[in-house]
Amino acid sequence: MYLPPQFKAQDPAHVRELLRAYPFASLISNDDAGLPYVTHLPLHLQGDSEPLVLLGHVAKPNPHWRYLQARATAVLTFMGPHAYMSPKVYPDLARVPTWNYLAIHCTVQARIIDEAQAKDRLLKKLIGDHEPPYAKQWRALGEDYQGKMLAGIVGFELVVTQLECKLKLNQHRPEAHAAMHAAYAQGNENERALALWMDKLGLQTQATQTAQE
Numbered sequence: 001m002y003l004p005p006q007f008k009a010q011d012p013a014h015v016r017e018l019l020r021a022y023p024f025a026s027l028i029s030n031d032d033a034g035l036p037y038v039t040h041l042p043l044h045l046q047g048d049s050e051p052l053v054l055l056g057h058v059a060k061p062n063p064h065w066r067y068l069q070a071r072a073t074a075v076l077t078f079m080g081p082h083a084y085m086s087p088k089v090y091p092d093l094a095r096v097p098t099w100n101y102l103a104i105h106c107t108v109q110a111r112i113i114d115e116a117q118a119k120d121r122l123l124k125k126l127i128g129d130h131e132p133p134y135a136k137q138w139r140a141l142g143e144d145y146q147g148k149m150l151a152g153i154v155g156f157e158l159v160v161t162q163l164e165c166k167l168k169l170n171q172h173r174p175e176a177h178a179a180m181h182a183a184y185a186q187g188n189e190n191e192r193a194l195a196l197w198m199d200k201l202g203l204q205t206q207a208t209q210t211a212q213e
Contacts (some may be wrong), residue, residue, distance in 0.1 A: 001103070001105050001162055001166060003062050003166050004148075005163055006167045006171045006172045007166050007167055007169075007171065008028075008165070008167075009165035009166070009167050012164065014167070014200070015104065015163065015165045016045065016052075017027060017047055017134075018080050018102060018104055018165065019043075019045045019052075019054075019078060020045055020083075020129075020152050020199065021080070021106065022039070022078055022079065022080045022102075023042045023044070023045070023078075023129065024040065024042050025027050025040070025041060025042070025043050025054075025056075025076050025077065025078050025159075026038050026039075026040055026042075026076070026077045026078075027041060027056070027064065027074060027075075027076055028041045028075040028076070028077070029067040029068060029071060029074045029075075030067065030068055030071055030152065031062060031063070032067070032070075037063070037067055039058055039062060039063060040055050040058075040065045041058065041152065042126065042129075042130070043055065043056040043076070044056065044122070044125045044126050044129055046157075049186075050161040051105075051159050051160050051161065052159075052163070053157060053158065053159050053160070054076070054108070054157075054158040054160070054199070055113075055122050055125060055126075055155065055156070055157055055158070056105075056122075056126075056155070056156060056158070057113075057119065057122060057123070057152075057153045057154060057155040057156065058153065058154060058156075059152060059153060060151070060152050060153060060154055065112060065154040065156060068110040068112060068156055069110075072109050072110045072111070073107065073108070073109060073110075074107075074108050074110055075105065075106065075107055075108070076083065076104075076105070076106040076158065076160075077103065077104065077105050077106075078103065078104040078106075078109055079101070079192040079194070080101065080102030080103060080104075080197075081101070081102055081189075081193035081197070082098055082099065082100065082101030082102070082103075082190055082194075083099070083100060083101075083184065083187065083188070083190045083191045083194055084097065085098050085100055085170070085180060085183070085184075086097065086183070087099065088179075089176040089179035089180045089183060090173070090175065090176050090179075091175055091176075095136070096103045098170065100168050100169050100194055101166075101168050102165075102166070102167050102168070102169075102194075102197060103165075103168075104163065104164070104165045104166075105159050105160065105163070105166075106158075106160045106163045106164075107160070107162040107163075108156070108158040108159060108160055108161065109159045109161055110156050110158050110159075111157045111159070112154060112155070112156050112158060113154070113155035113156055113157060114148050114154055114155065116151075118155065119150045119153060119154075119155045119184055120146070120150060122155045122172070123138070123150075124138075124143075125202050129189045132133070151186075166204060167197065167201065169194065169197060169201065169203060171201070171203065174203075177198065177203045177204060178204065180198070181195050181198050181199075181203070181204045184198070
């Protein structure tokens with residue numbers, strides 16, 4: 001993706017935080033005709049060590065797992081919070097609107113997981129991410145039912161070989177940071193999340209310091 005240096009994430013912890021907070025990804029492979037094939041799915045980030053490893057699964061009728069089996073290299077994209085920003089945050093009028101956003105693109109190498117116990121472990125990690133109490137209900141469903149459900153999916157491990165993380169928050173426009181933060185802090189869920197990320201990156205602090213100087 002287009003990644004000007006001022007928008008490039010510098011802290012690996014920010015990457016992991018985004019992957020865990022916004023785990024719904026677009027997995028992109030080439031199909032048998034050489035065209036992009038996209039599946040939207042949640043993924044589990046496995047630990048914090050390098051290289052990053054993500055786990056997921058698709059329904060067995062979805063041909064995507066076959067494409068991964070034939071061509072292990074794929075691309076993942078994640079979209080974090082994003083929102084419009086009005087040019088009224090600037091002190092001068094010669095400005096245009098923009099859209100701020102947080103996004104991650106990964107190149108991955110895939111390994112298919114189709115053994116029942118390994119798929120069960122994978123599912124329990126996703127359950128742990130999104131609804132830990134459901135683990136008890138899953139165990140109570142019985143081995144026959146669990147076996148049928150597990151037979152209906154194909155899991156995979158995705159090892160990240162290249163990663164780009166873009167945190168586009170108008171870092172290069174410090175004269176607008178205070179007004180931008182104030183506008184986002186009063187906005188919808190996405191906008192409030194961007195205000196919090198401005199705090200994480202110290203943009204509001206930098207704006208205050210600049211104003212004091």
